[in-house]
Amino acid sequence: MKKWSWILLIVVILIGAFFLYFNNSKEEKEASEKEIVRNAVEDYLFKEKGYSKEDIKNIEIKYNDKATGVYYKTYAYVTYSDEPDIQYIYFVLEENQKVEHGGFANMGEDAEPKHEPLAGGNS
Structure with missing residues (x-):
């Protein structure tokens, strides 16, 4: 009986170590x-767009572990100083770290973003 207790203890420790490592x-x-x-x-x-640190109010990095595809599961919400009510969403391609504008958040219907065009090139 003691032998089985030791085996069980070792198995539990190994499973715990695996989950901790993962x-x-x-x-x-x-x-x-x-x-x-x-x-x-x-x-x-x-560097590429030429903005200064003063032009950017905030860069918030978010992670979505359910995301799939060619982009990292992490994306950036950028708020520009002159447009504090609009967040621009940027994705980064895993293959070459190229940044792509992916959309907007917290933007009213009548808003006209200045820094990236609306879908369809309306701005």
Whole structure:
């Protein structure tokens, strides 16, 4: 009976270690992805588009572990200083870290964004 208790204890410890490792791995991947996306979006805004840090009110990085496709599961919500009521959503391609504007959040129906065009090129 003692032998089975030890085996059971070892199995429980191994299963616990596996779940602990898997959870830490997932958190590390998420943190790494967030850093990649933040750096790519900042490079896009400041170097490619020529904005200054004063032009950007906030960059919020979000992670969606259910996302699939060619983009990272992490994306950026950018608020410009001159448009505090509109959030621009940017995605980053995994293949080449290219930043793409993906849409808007918190935007009223009559809003006319200044920094990226509406779908269909209306702005």
